[in-house]
Amino acid sequence: MSDTLLLLAMNGLIWGLIIALIALGLSVIFGLLDVINMSHGEFFAVGAYGGVALTALGLSYGVPISFWAVVVLVPLMMLPFGILVERLLIRQVFDQPDRH
16 A cells, blocks of 8 residues: 555656646746747657657667667757747747737
């Protein structure tokens, strides 16, 4: 019973930290750029899916890929996507005189 309670507490703590990290990113972007950017959750979901897909791809080809390799590769994969969204969508809003 205590093992289950410990696992549930750790799971709640981890999810709380993930949501806090997403909210912190949202508040930093709004505070620095003065633009509301609601895509942090979507970027997190796409990055998480990319990590799972990378791990599964490595395992299906018989090449074990480590957790730390995925931690390094997923942000590098997300970088062009983030730059594209910033250039095509956010910059258009940023150049408007009434950004709010």
